[in-house]
Amino acid sequence: MATKPATSLAHLSPGARGRVSRITRDLTGRADRLAALGVTAGAAITVLQTFPGIVFECDQTELAVERAVAHAILIDPE
C-alpha cells in the first residue's frame, strides 16, 4: 500500500490521507501523549489544514498540533 516512502505530517498538504508509520520518540513523552489521543502507528489520518497550525483528523478526533509535533509524526501516504 505504501508506495511512497514515509514522510512527516508537517510536509503533507490539506486533503492528504495516510497512515501513521511511527512517531519519533524524544524525552518529553510526546509520543505517549499522542498515543493517548489515538495517534499511534497504524492509525489513519486525514490532513485538514496546514496553516497557521496543523489540523488533522485521526479516527474521528480532530486534533490541532504545532509544526514541531507534526514533524515527529511520520506518515505513509495513501
Add this chain to the structure above:
Amino acid sequence: MPCSMSSASVSSLQAPVLRLRAHPLKIALVGNPNVGKSVVFGRLTGRYATVSNYPGTTVTITSGRALIGAEVCDVIDTPGVNALEGMLSEDERITRQLLSSGGAELIVQVADARNLRRALMLTSQLAATALPMILVLNMVDEAYARGITIDSEGLADRLGIPVIEAVATEGQGMADLRSALPLASRVAATRLPHVSHIDWADAIAATFRRCDRVSAGRVREIINRAVREPLTGLPILAFVLYATYLFVGVFGAQTLVGALEGRLFNGLINPVAIAAASYIPVPLIRDFLVGKYGLITMGLTYAMAIVLPVVTTFFLMFGFLEDSGYIPRLAIFSDRVFRSMGLNGKAVLPMVLGLGCDTMATMTTRILGTPKERLIAITLLALGVPCSAQLATIMGILGGISVWALLLLFAVVLSQMVLVGFLAARVLPGDRSDFILELPPIRLPRMRNLVTKTALRVRWYLGEAVPLFLIGTALLFVFDRIGALDLLTRAARPIVTGALGLPSESAGVFVMGFLRRDYGAAGLFKLAHDGSLSGVQSVIALTVMTLFVPCVANLLMIVRERGVRTGLAILAAVTVIAVGTGAMLNVALSTLRITF
C-alpha cells in the same frame, strides 16, 4: 436507534457484586475528556455539574448522591483523562489517585461512541484497578450520523462487562445504566502482558465497530472549516467579538443597566429606602443604610443594578460560545502568540474562561502541561484578563464614551500581557509543552443547558459577589467614619492624582477594587456617571483597575494552587505594572492631547 443493554451479556455474568452495605456505594464516572461525564452525572444525581463542549470543563472531583434501585450511591464526576499510565497531566493524576486510594468501588466508564478505540485504550488501563466496571457508549446518535455502528452486545460479551448505548443529553440509556449497576463486573478480556494498550484496543475496536464513511453533515463541516481557516476565521472572530460587544456592552451595560439603575433603583427603590430610613432615629444607622456608603444606596445598587445585568448577558453569550465548540478553535490562531509567551495555544482556554471568572480560570490552568506554563498563565490571568463583572463595568463606562476608548484599553492591556508573558518566558526556569489539542465537534448549543448554566452562574454570582459587595460597603463605611479612608486617600494622592491624573476620590475606589475588581469598577462607573471622571481619566482608571491586583477570591485561589510566596510575588508584580502602565498612559495621552 436501539439503546439497550445487551441481554446476552447479562446472562453470562457472574453473581451481582452489589450487596447490602453500611455506606453508600461509591461510583466513579471516568472517561476521556469531553465525552459527557458531567451530563451522565446530572442524569444520575439530578445535580447539575457544569457542562460545556470542550475538554477540561470539570477540573475537580464533584460528587452527588443518587438512589439507584434500592441502593444509595455516591456518584463521583471526575475530570477527563486520556491515560492513567505514563506521563500524566494534573487532572489525570487526580483521577488515578481517586481510583487507587479506594475512593471508588465501581467504575462507570463513559465513552464517546465515535471514538471506541481511544475509549478502549482507557478501558484497558482501568481494568488494572480490578474494580467492577460498566461501559457507557455515549452520543451514539452522533456516531450513527457519522456512519459508525458498534456491536455493543458482542463487545459486552468480549469484555465481560455491561455495555450500554446512550444519548445522555436526551436521557436515553440512563434507565439501562441504572439497572445494569448490579451487573457491573471486572473486565474479563484483559490484555496479555506483551500486548500494548493500544494494540489491545485496536484489535477489539476493529472487531466490533463498523465505519461507513459518511460526511459529518454539510452545514457543520462548512462551519467547522470556516472558523478554522485564517482567511474566514479571523473575520468571524472579529464578528463574534463585535456581537459580544453589542449584546453585553450595549444591550446589557447600557439598555438593561439604564433601566435597572435609572428607573428601578434611582427612581423607586432608593427614594423609598431613604424615605423609610428617615424614620430611624439614629443618624449613624441611617447613613449606614442609605448614606454615601450605604448598604442599599451603594452596595445593593452596585451589585444588582450595575453588575448583574451585564454579568447575565455575558454568561449567556459565553455559554453559547462554550457549548458551540468554538473557543478551542481559537487556539489554532493564537498558538504562535502564546508560544512567544512561554505557553502554547491551549492557553487560550483558561484565558477566555478568565473572562467569565479569573478564579475559576486559575483552576483551569491545570490543563496546561508544565509548572512553568501554569505559573505564567496564572500571572497573566491575574494581571490582564478582566472577569465578566469587570468587563461589564468597563463596557458600561467606555461604551458610553467611545469605541476607541474601549479599543485603547484592550490594546494597552493586551500589550502588557504579551510583554509580561514574553519576559516571564525568558526569566522563569522550565519548558513549555507541545501544542497538541483535541478540537471538540461544532454543535448547536442546547437551549436548556445554556439556560441552566447561565442561571447557575448568575446564582453563583449572587451568592458569592453580592455578600462581598455588602461587606465591602460596610468596610468602606467604617473606614470613612474612623477617618481611615481619608488617610488612605491622602497617602495615595501622589500616585492617584499625581502620576495617574485622577480625582482624589478615586483612591477609595481602588481600595474597593481589591475586594472585588468589579466592585471597584462599579465605583468608577458611578464616578463616571456623576461626571467626576473625564473620558481620558476613565480610560486610565479602568486600565489600572483591569491590570490591578486580583480580587481576594482569585488571590486565595492562586495561593492554594501555587503557594503563598508565588501569590505575594504575583500580587506585588501586578500592582507595580498596573500603576506604572497607568502613569505612562497618562503621560502619553496628555502629551499627545488625546481626548475621548
